[in-house]
Amino acid sequence: MNEDYSKKILSLIHEEHIEPDPSWKYLLRKYARWSLVGLSVVLASAVLAAGVAFFLDVDWRAVSLSRDYSLPDVFQGISLFWLTLLALLLPLTIYGMRKTERGYRWGSGAIFGTGTLLVVVFGTIFVFFRIGEMIERETGNRLPLYESREDRDERLWSRPNQGLLGGSVVSASDAAVLITDFSGSAWQVFISPETVVDSSVTFRPKEELKIVGVKSSDSDFSAKEVSTWHKKSSKESKSDDAMSGEDRDE
Amino acid sequence: MRIFQNENEASDASLIEAAKQNPDAFGAIVGRYWDPLFRYVRRIGYISPEEAEDILQETFLKAYRKLYEYEADMKLGSWLYRIAHNQTIDTFRRADARPKNVYLEDEEWHRLFVSATDMESDLFVKDRFAAVKAALSRVPERYREVLVLRFLEEKDYGEIMDILEMPKGTVATLIARGRKLLLKELGHDSRSESIKEQL
Numbered sequence: 316m317n318e319d320y321s322k323k324i325l326s327l328i329h330e331e332h333i334e335p336d337p338s339w340k341y342l343l344r345k346y347a348r349w350s351l352v353g354l355s356v357v358l359a360s361a362v363l364a365a366g367v368a369f370f371l372d373v374d375w376r377a378v379s380l381s382r383d384y385s386l387p388d389v390f391q392g393i394s395l396f397w398l399t400l401l402a403l404l405l406p407l408t409i410y411g412m413r414k415t416e417r418g419y420r421w422g423s424g425a426i427f428g429t430g431t432l433l434v435v436v437f438g439t440i441f442v443f444f445r446i447g448e449m450i451e452r453e454t455g456n457r458l459p460l461y462e463s464r465e466d467r468d469e470r471l472w473s474r475p476n477q478g479l480l481g482g483s484v485v486s487a488s489d490a491a492v493l494i495t496d497f498s499g500s501a502w503q504v505f506i507s508p509e510t511v512v513d514s515s516v517t518f519r520p521k522e523e524l525k526i527v528g529v530k531s532s533d534s535d536f537s538a539k540e541v542s543t544w545h546k547k548s549s550k551e552s553k554s555d556d557a558m559s560g561e562d563r564d565e
Numbered sequence: 566m567r568i569f570q571n572e573n574e575a576s577d578a579s580l581i582e583a584a585k586q587n588p589d590a591f592g593a594i595v596g597r598y599w600d601p602l603f604r605y606v607r608r609i610g611y612i613s614p615e616e617a618e619d620i621l622q623e624t625f626l627k628a629y630r631k632l633y634e635y636e637a638d639m640k641l642g643s644w645l646y647r648i649a650h651n652q653t654i655d656t657f658r659r660a661d662a663r664p665k666n667v668y669l670e671d672e673e674w675h676r677l678f679v680s681a682t683d684m685e686s687d688l689f690v691k692d693r694f695a696a697v698k699a700a701l702s703r704v705p706e707r708y709r710e711v712l713v714l715r716f717l718e719e720k721d722y723g724e725i726m727d728i729l730e731m732p733k734g735t736v737a738t739l740i741a742r743g744r745k746l747l748l749k750e751l752g753h754d755s756r757s758e759s760i761k762e763q764l
């Protein structure tokens with residue numbers, strides 16, 4: 316009886332010239348799936364590393380010095396941009412692993428745990444080699460709507476009412492410095508003998524400063540501490556370098 | 566044309582390798598797996614023998630086309646069961662229907678119930694055969710097909726994982742819930758009020 320069925324199937328194979336699909340088709344599909352998993356792991360790890368770089372770089376001192384320390388300040392280190400990307404890429408990684416040829420054998424916990432572990436391990440490597448920092452910086456340079464670490468720091472230091480003022484030097488005298496803040500407003504910053512000035516501060520025009528103090532009027536600020544602003548954006552660093560060169564030429 | 570001296574002794578892997586070289590060798594695979602797959606397709610599809618034959622014909626042609634997809638880390642039987650299972654589901658899907666029941670011989674209904682519930686009293690089941698049959702029919706399809714694979718096809722968890730493409734935990738859960746549902750269904754049946762007490 317079974318021989319009849321065998322003959323029937325074989326005659327169909329011969330009559331309809333049915334042939335096995337070529338092996339390269341399956342190999343291609345198999346490697347394409349694993350490549351996509353690999354790619355999503357790398358992307359998710361890069362996003363995690365960039366998010367970690369964003370978090371680690373929070374100026375917590377500025378947050379703590381803020382006079383009305385509020386709940387949103389606690390979340391200064393969390394970037395919704397990176398968090399959203401990670402929330403999209405991590406499930407994509409796990410879905411990709413599930414869709415590999417034996418992915419169904421993994422339980423939900425095992426596949427989620429393994430996917431997450433892979434992303435954390437690679438993410439840590441990316442953080443270690445400062446790749447996350449580079450990605451974050453480049454994203455800040457290329458995406459206008461993205462709030463980079465630089466933008467966040469500017470926002471943190473644009474709160475004169477809370478004692479935090481940032482800006483670039485226009486001119487300086489012994490007792491006061493004229494600066495413009497990041498929104499373009501001019502401030503007269505008074506320096507007293509009690510003011511702690513970081514040794515790296517030069518008060519040269521265009522030098523960017525972070526000032527902790529007390530706002531005394533709409534354009535006056537009494538400084539308690541003055542330190543230099545270290546730029547993170549390569550684009551702006553380059554422009555700064557160019558300006559310094561021009562200054563020197565002058 | 567006979568490719569093997571003794572087809573019964575040839576391993577699944579050697580049958581597959583031979584079929585890749587010579588289509589006629591595929592006949593030995595069909596011969597080896599036609600009967601169990603025929604029973605399985607009828608069991609899960611509740612279909613006529615003619616319909617089961619059509620499904621199996623498609624199953625084997627598909628398996629032949631996918632020969633290079635088969636990897637030896639899975640039993641050939643599991644791979645063919647999977648294709649047959651998917652082909653059965655596809656057939657129902659094309660007809661815009663779902664398997665409403667399982668097709669089982671009387672002895673199989675009995676065996677499935679006794680195995681699934683660990684009942685020791687065969688006489689008890691025989692006495693209430695109609696109730697048992699009705700209860701099994703009411704168990705949702707996804708639980709029923711796992712119960713059929715486990716207790717009638719006598720597949721182990723690893724094989725069921727490969728056939729239904731689900732993790733071991735899900736297979737275990739479906740079997741445990743299937744059992745519970747079966748007992749619950751029996752509890753609802755007026756003809757089997759005393760069953761729970763005996764279980």
